[in-house]
Structures are given as C-alpha cells and as structure tokens.
Amino acid sequence: MRVYVMTDLEGVSGVWSIEEQCVPSGREYDLARRLLTAEVNAAVEGLLAAGATEIVVADGHGAGGLYFPDLHPEAVALMGRPVPPAWALDEDFDAFLMIGQHAMAGTERGILDHTLSSQSIVHVWLNGERIGEMGLNAAVAGHFGVPTILLSGDDVACEEAQDLLSPLGPIETVAVKQSLTRGCGLCLAPARAQELIRDAATRALQRLSEFQPYQPEPPLELKFEYLLNTPAEQAARRPGVERVDERTVVYRGDDFVQLYCYR
Numbered sequence: 001m002r003v004y005v006m007t008d009l010e011g012v013s014g015v016w017s018i019e020e021q022c023v024p025s026g027r028e029y030d031l032a033r034r035l036l037t038a039e040v041n042a043a044v045e046g047l048l049a050a051g052a053t054e055i056v057v058a059d060g061h062g063a064g065g066l067y068f069p070d071l072h073p074e075a076v077a078l079m080g081r082p083v084p085p086a087w088a089l090d091e092d093f094d095a096f097l098m099i100g101q102h103a104m105a106g107t108e109r110g111i112l113d114h115t116l117s118s119q120s121i122v123h124v125w126l127n128g129e130r131i132g133e134m135g136l137n138a139a140v141a142g143h144f145g146v147p148t149i150l151l152s153g154d155d156v157a158c159e160e161a162q163d164l165l166s167p168l169g170p171i172e173t174v175a176v177k178q179s180l181t182r183g184c185g186l187c188l189a190p191a192r193a194q195e196l197i198r199d200a201a202t203r204a205l206q207r208l209s210e211f212q213p214y215q216p217e218p219p220l221e222l223k224f225e226y227l228l229n230t231p232a233e234q235a236a237r238r239p240g241v242e243r244v245d246e247r248t249v250v251y252r253g254d255d256f257v258q259l260y261c262y263r
C-alpha cells in the first residue's frame with residue numbers, strides 16, 4: 001500500500017508565528033521543523049502499523065518545513081523547488097494524508113490561516129465555494145482517485161476538513177491545538193499530539209475502503225482573488241483565463257490538475 005503524506009508547518013502543535021517559526025530567519029524555525037517532522041514520523045509509524053509499504057512525504061511549506069535528518073527511515077521525502085506538477089502524486093497511491101495543515105484564508109480564529117500565500121492571495125473559490133489549501137490538495141489527490149483519509153492541524157482546520165470531506169467518508173482529523181486567535185492557541189504537548197496522530201493514521205488506513213476521493217463535479221471553475229492587480233494581470237495573459245475584475249481571475253475546464261497545477 002502506497003501512501004502520500006502532504007505536510008505544512010503552520011498547523012503543527014507549538015507553531016503559532018510566521019516570523020518566529022515559519023521562515024528561515026525565525027528564532028524557532030528549526031524547532032518548528034523538528035516538531036513537524038516528529039508529527040510526520042508519528043503518522044508514518046501509524047501507517048506502517050496498518051500495512052503501508054511505501055510512504056512518500058512531501059514538504060509542502062514554502063520555505064521548507066521538514067527537518068530532513070530526523071525523517072523516519074521507512075519514509076522518503078519529496079523536497080526542493082520547483083516541485084513537479086501535482087507534487088508527483090499519481091494514481092499508484094492508495095491514500096492521502098495532510099499533517100500540519102492550517103485553515104483557509106479568512107477563517108475566524110484559525111491559527112495562521114491563509115490560502116497558498118498570505119502575501120498575495122485573498123481567497124480562492126472552486127465552483128463558487130471558498131476553498132483552502134486542504135481542499136485544493138484533496139482535489140489533486142482526488143483527481144488521481146486517491147482519497148484523503150486523515151488531516152492534522154488546529155481545531156479550526158479539522159472542522160474545515162470535516163465540512164469538506166466527511167460527506168465522502170469518515171475522515172480522521174487530529175486537532176493538535178485549539179485555536180484561540182490567529183496567533184495563539186492551546187497546544188498539545190508534542191508527545192501527546194504525536195500519539196494521537198499515530199493512532200489516527202492506523203485507524204484511517206485500516207478503514208481505507210470506507211473513503212472516497214474528493215472529485216468536484218465538472219465543469220470546474222477555479223477563481224483566484226489576489227491582493228494586488230499584478231498577478232491577476234499576468235494570469236489573464238494565458239488563453240482561456242478570464243479576468244473578472246482588477247484582482248480576480250477565473251480558470252475554467254474539466255480537469256482539476258490542468259487548472260490548478262499548470263496555471
């Protein structure tokens with residue numbers, strides 16, 4: 001059984017600051033990366049216990065989130081930039097997980113909420129509904145027929161995952177911190193967070209047959225609202241991309257990976 005684990009840094013227990021923890025100049029950047037990697041390793045252990053034979057871990061944080069020397073020996077990591085389209089996901093994987101995920105931009109209370117980039121993107125919509133990074137990731141996996149079975153992050157991110165994905169199957173979510181404000185929350189001790197992730201990963205993979213891939217109904221309409229005009233201007237140069245206002249563009253088509261990963 002081949003499993004793909006997408007990671008991000010903002011949703012890890014103990015992570016609450018971009019400046020201190022999520023960029024290389026941050027005082028606690030290495031600490032945050034080690035905390036993420038320990039959560040990932042816990043997921044790997046849980047997956048192995050449920051019969052996973054190959055586990056690919058993708059470093060999904062812009063500046064890099066995995067602390068490579070600590071990676072579990074049974075996993076391999078997709079690291080570096082630029083990443084291949086669709087993050088090298090394909091139909092040969094059986095399950096998809098997200099560790100360290102944050103809520104979408106504009107979510108009340110969500111710790112470090114954003115969608116792809118807090119510097120440039122205000123909101124993203126898919127077929128008229130606001131969608132966050134987790135939804136976009138789940139749709140990439142879904143494109144290849146791979147179901148999302150587990151997500152960890154703060155309680156707000158977990159709620160977003162349940163709203164989006166639980167209609168397709170009983171997704172496992174692990175709230176490793178309870179969000180109080182965008183930059184503050186009650187964080188589980190690392191050992192506790194890891195224990196919960198390990199157990200949830202085992203449970204989720206054991207129930208794999210109960211999950212369905214997330215495959216939004218075509219025709220698809222993917223809309224980006226940028227903070228400034230420039231990215232919209234640039235995006236609208238591509239044939240078939242409609243600029244709906246100064247800062248907003250719409251991509252239309254039937255193939256999600258074409259729309260999202262090749263934009």
Ligand SMILES: [Zn+2]
Pocket residue numbers: 008009010060061062
């Ligand atoms: Zn990130």
